Amino acid sequence: MSRKPDAPRSQFAIRCQFRCERLREVNLRSGKEDKIATTRHEKVSRTIAIGDIHGCAQALAALIEAIQPGPQDEIVTLGDCIDGGPDSRGVIDQLLALSGRCRLIPIMGNHEQMLLAALETHSERGFWQKFGGVETLASYDGAAGPEDIPKEHLKFVRSYRPYYETDTHIFVHANYWPNMPMAELSSTVLYWEPLDVDRVGPHFSGKTVIVGHTPQPDCRMLDLGFLKCIDTDCFRGGCLTAFEVHAGRYWQANVRGKLLD
Numbered sequence: 001m002s003r004k005p006d007a008p009r010s011q012f013a014i015r016c017q018f019r020c021e022r023l024r025e026v027n028l029r030s031g032k033e034d035k036i037a038t039t040r041h042e043k044v045s046r047t048i049a050i051g052d053i054h055g056c057a058q059a060l061a062a063l064i065e066a067i068q069p070g071p072q073d074e075i076v077t078l079g080d081c082i083d084g085g086p087d088s089r090g091v092i093d094q095l096l097a098l099s100g101r102c103r104l105i106p107i108m109g110n111h112e113q114m115l116l117a118a119l120e121t122h123s124e125r126g127f128w129q130k131f132g133g134v135e136t137l138a139s140y141d142g143a144a145g146p147e148d149i150p151k152e153h154l155k156f157v158r159s160y161r162p163y164y165e166t167d168t169h170i171f172v173h174a175n176y177w178p179n180m181p182m183a184e185l186s187s188t189v190l191y192w193e194p195l196d197v198d199r200v201g202p203h204f205s206g207k208t209v210i211v212g213h214t215p216q217p218d219c220r221m222l223d224l225g226f227l228k229c230i231d232t233d234c235f236r237g238g239c240l241t242a243f244e245v246h247a248g249r250y251w252q253a254n255v256r257g258k259l260l261d
Contacts, residue, residue: 044103045072049171051230051241052078052109052212055085055135058257059240060094066251066259067242069102075242076164078212078230079109079173079191082157083132085235085255089139092153108160109173109213110191115157118146162190169245170203174213178203195222195229202226210245219252219260 048067053060069075075098082088098104114128115136125133125145137143140150163172163182170182175193177185178201195214203209203226212231216222219239222229232252234240239252239260252260 043072044074045070046244047074047076047166047169047246048242048244049076049078049210049230051232051243052080052215052234053082053085053091053240054080054111054132054235055082055088055091055139056234056240056255057085057087057090057094059234059253059255060091062253062257062259063240063242063251064094064098066253069098071102074103074105076105076171076210077107078171078210079107079160080111080212080231081106081109082115082136083111083128084135086135087139088136089153092156096152096156105164105171106156106160107164107171107173108162108191112157112160113187113191115146115149119154162187165207168207170205170207170209172209172211174211176203176209176211180204195227197222197224200224200227208245210243221250 048069050060050063067073067075077095081091081095085091095104095106111132114124114131115133117124118128118133128146129137133146137145137148140148143149163170165171165182170176172182172190174191175189175195176182177189195211208225209227211227211229214222214229215231215233215236215238216229217233217238219232219241221232221241221243228243230241230243232238232241234255239254241250241252243250254260
């Protein structure tokens with residue numbers, strides 16, 4: 001079942017909204033946000049979504065080996081590729097390499113937002129480090145701060161999209177509102193708001209929504225038909241899930257890189 005926000009979580013979300021909106025203002029001033037496309041225009045063979053990786057590089061490597069993506073395949077990572085797990089650097093290295101062999105669509109998550117906010121002001125570093133940033137810095141040979149992360153990696157993270165739409169699907173890290181276009185949603189909804197299965201409904205567009213962010217127990221994807229959540233909590237003892245959205249096929253691997261039956 002999806003986790004519901006309690007009172008402390010609501011206060012946490014208010015603080016996070018302030019951080020997200022401030023970072024969005026920075027991106028708008030620099031022209032970055034306007035340059036990030038959110039819809040597909042090319043034809044692809046397979047569209048495969050990958051849930052929250054959270055630094056689980058061995059699990060990601062196992063899935064890529066099993067999937068064997070080619071130039072006509074589209075892989076959508078649903079955000080939170082970093083933080084918490086043992087090798088965020090290895091994850092980013094793999095994703096950069098993957099972008100050269102298939103069409104890679106990385107989606108922004110709240111952990112990427114925290115990293116970028118930590119780069120903007122020193123006061124945000126402690127917040128990010130408390131929620132997985134320490135493990136990320138350790139994967140970069142014990143980097144002292146986010147500014148020590150290679151520029152190529154930071155540039156890649158900044159290129160992540162807020163969401164992604166095709167003719168049939170919507171991909172977003174955290175959540176959506178059934179009656180609103182994705183472009184009108186706040187950063188809090190896109191990156192931070194957990195699912196509440198008692199309140200979600202089909203999106204007015206008729207598209208199936210694929211999300212991560214809200215961990216699902218026992219490596220079981222949440223499947224409501226109109227909505228699928230594929231965050232199966234890899235770095236906390238679950239597994240990493242890759243889901244081929246049209247065929248319904250999926251692959252899973254644990255943090256040690258073992259494929260699951």
